[in-house]
Amino acid sequence: MRQQPKWRLAAALLSISVLLTSANAVAGTIPLMVKQFPTVPLSQIESLTTIPSLSVLIFVILSNPIAKKLGNKLTVLIGVLIVLIAGLIPMVVQSFWLILGSRFLLGAGIGLFNAMAYSLISTYYQGTQRQTMMGYQGSVNSLGNILMFLISSFLIGFGWRQVYLYYLMAIPVLILFWWGAPTDQPTTESQTQQPTNQQPISLGKLLKGRLMIYALLVLFSMMIMQTVIVKISGLILTAGYGKIADGSIALAILGVANMIGGTLYGRLFKLIHRLILPVGLLVAAIALFALAGSSSLILTYTLTAVAGLSTSLVGPYLFAESAEIAGKGNETLASSILIVGINIGVFITPYALSGLSRLIGSDQPAPILVAVSVVLAVIGALTFWLKGSDSASISND
Numbered sequence: 001m002r003q004q005p006k007w008r009l010a011a012a013l014l015s016i017s018v019l020l021t022s023a024n025a026v027a028g029t030i031p032l033m034v035k036q037f038p039t040v041p042l043s044q045i046e047s048l049t050t051i052p053s054l055s056v057l058i059f060v061i062l063s064n065p066i067a068k069k070l071g072n073k074l075t076v077l078i079g080v081l082i083v084l085i086a087g088l089i090p091m092v093v094q095s096f097w098l099i100l101g102s103r104f105l106l107g108a109g110i111g112l113f114n115a116m117a118y119s120l121i122s123t124y125y126q127g128t129q130r131q132t133m134m135g136y137q138g139s140v141n142s143l144g145n146i147l148m149f150l151i152s153s154f155l156i157g158f159g160w161r162q163v164y165l166y167y168l169m170a171i172p173v174l175i176l177f178w179w180g181a182p183t184d185q186p187t188t189e190s191q192t193q194q195p196t197n198q199q200p201i202s203l204g205k206l207l208k209g210r211l212m213i214y215a216l217l218v219l220f221s222m223m224i225m226q227t228v229i230v231k232i233s234g235l236i237l238t239a240g241y242g243k244i245a246d247g248s249i250a251l252a253i254l255g256v257a258n259m260i261g262g263t264l265y266g267r268l269f270k271l272i273h274r275l276i277l278p279v280g281l282l283v284a285a286i287a288l289f290a291l292a293g294s295s296s297l298i299l300t301y302t303l304t305a306v307a308g309l310s311t312s313l314v315g316p317y318l319f320a321e322s323a324e325i326a327g328k329g330n331e332t333l334a335s336s337i338l339i340v341g342i343n344i345g346v347f348i349t350p351y352a353l354s355g356l357s358r359l360i361g362s363d364q365p366a367p368i369l370v371a372v373s374v375v376l377a378v379i380g381a382l383t384f385w386l387k388g389s390d391s392a393s394i395s396n397d
Helices: 006-019 022-036 042-046 051-070 072-091 096-114 116-124 127-158 160-180 189-193 210-239 244-292 297-311 314-326 331-360 365-385
Strands: none
Touching: 006 072, 006 096, 006 116, 006 127, 006 160, 022 042, 022 051, 022 072, 022 096, 022 127, 022 160, 042 096, 051 072, 051 096, 051 331, 072 096, 072 116, 072 160, 096 116, 116 127, 116 314, 116 331, 127 160, 127 244, 127 314, 210 244, 210 297, 210 314, 210 331, 210 365, 244 297, 244 314, 244 365, 314 331, 331 365
16 A cells, blocks of 8 residues: 555545534525425424434444445545535435435435544554544534534525535545545455454454443433533523524534644643543533533633533544554444444434433423533543553453
8 A cells, every 4th residue: 555645644534524414514404495395294304404314323334344345445435425416416306305315325425434534543543643633533523513504504595405515515525535545455355364463353342341331431422512502502591691693602612612622632632641531521511510500601602612622522532542442453343333322322312301301300401401510520530440442452352
């Protein structure tokens, strides 16, 4: 395999993270599509933003065996091409059900390269460089979110179909990844029989021990973030110190803080190493607890930024550590397990919040944030007892 310049490889690997959350780009079109398709139930129209998560889950699991057949680079390029084609289909078709099918196809494309946005970094980088790149990956993901909402809010002024032009973003990603990523070869049966450093591990073995704990941690972290996203506007309104638009500003601050936190992650990891996980969780818990009692927009914005910065430290650490635990050759499978945890976390958050509100006897944002912060603090304290990575722990079982 020919070595690529370091900056070119980094740019290629990070570029695909811009598209990871692109399924949400059309969320603002729902009211307009309700008018366009008056006979279609609202729940079906709203599923345009949620059905991609179903196919993401399916194809995240399938991406590892597909990559072994086709190679990592070709698998990613096919996934990005699917996102481009499926993303633009709603601009030209009239049937709602074809549009819905295209959204399922979009999720399939994202699922093909979702895990590789993390695992390819683990393949080409080691040690502190890997941790730093994982932080940059989170930062680029957040940047993708910010660009997505800015571009979508501009395009929606031209009509709901024009919002789907956002998926032209896949073209520069396709070119950059094709140009910058190394060309790898599919894994053949003869290659797997040759002695190498790669030690394939079954899914059952990977789910034992710390990797399962990491999957649960990333699941809970995603639930916490979704809770803040869902409750922040309601918190400001019920406390009476702002308008619903101020909640949108808080969410924008959250996204920017996530991006900054990802950029700073590598430097912070060099300072405190594995303590970055409990510190990130505990600082987030304190910020959410204080946020529940906020009585001003300035304080709310500040605490939202602190929560965004601290939670942005959790994902990069967990993905980098999962690759260390799984060992060489198993990075994509390990990343897939964590991504399944993320998607499950997003899916069950409304049900978890409903159960929590019944448990504490209130569905108001402030008490729920207090309860969530307590749970987060307990989880953060428990992570002090998690050991560092030891890839031999699985292979020697």
